[in-house]
Amino acid sequence: MLTVYGDEKSGNCLKVRWTAEKLAIPYRWRELDVLRSETRTPDFLALNPAGQVPLAILADGRALAQSNAIIVHLAEGSALIPADSYDRARMFEWLFWEQYSHEPYVAVARFQMVYLGKPREALDPNLVQRGRAALQRLEDGLEETAFLVGDHVSLADVALVAYTRLAPEGGFDLADYPRVVAWVARVEAELGIS
């Protein structure tokens, strides 16, 4: 059976849980508290020298890291990955964009406010500006379709909703992005979370 090491406070880790649940893939969840350095113990470092979660240990014992790589692996052959070649490419475009242009701003602002106790006013203005740009990019991307790639939920939505739904905890006002608000609700309904 699949084992997932994760921290429930981490959107990156929840992506893996949601994908497994949506696809009815049986898994064991091993909760590790990143803030208490439980990902830095010798036992965990033996599994993942990078000391990062999520980490998947597949049924055959082999390890796989990187949230988006794990969900792509779990969802292979499922409807969460578009069958059409161009749609699939667009899904990957969103997944890579998420790690480079969304998570480093939207998730990091939340981390600094919630876990480091920084007041909103103390956030780096560049961080805030780039976070807003990422949310605007999502708003624009939802102009014509219900989900990020066409009218069916895909891994692009799973990955992007993870920290977008938590953006208010990082001081971002989602009321500025009405299509994003409606999309978050749609994706949460698809994933059975809310």
Add this chain to the structure above:
Amino acid sequence: MLTVYGDEKSGNCLKVRWTAEKLAIPYRWRELDVLRSETRTPDFLALNPAGQVPLAILADGRALAQSNAIIVHLAEGSALIPADSYDRARMFEWLFWEQYSHEPYVAVARFQMVYLGKPREALDPNLVQRGRAALQRLEDGLEETAFLVGDHVSLADVALVAYTRLAPEGGFDLADYPRVVAWVARVEAELGIS
């Protein structure tokens, strides 16, 4: 025919060129100079509102951004993507890691030194430390295999070699990473570059 908008100074853009060349995919290259803001003209923004290269315009006229998404699309069904499911997942692990933990340090240090004229001593020590950590992760990843995923070149090597081979321009001394040096040469030979 495929059209690629790119800047030859950008490793992200060269990934696309190398993949097309390796797979003998005919393409037109449209050179844009990022430093001269040629990606911010109205004409280009109409193609890609994000104003970023590389941008692929596929044969049917549809656009695709994000270097790693483009090369995955171009290489579908080729030997650059491992046929084995776990090996393919590991390739994606490297691709996502590249965008999150390698490019933002190794490429950014080079950009600041080469294009902004910053002396090595003026680089943010955190940037340098994280760049070194990324190079060490590559060194460790090459302990048992000739390429990042087993003994055949894959998109993981294409993506990671792009800025690793230029790391010395960002002040990193590759002599500290002998397996990386040998691997860069192997990948360059596979891609017919050097």
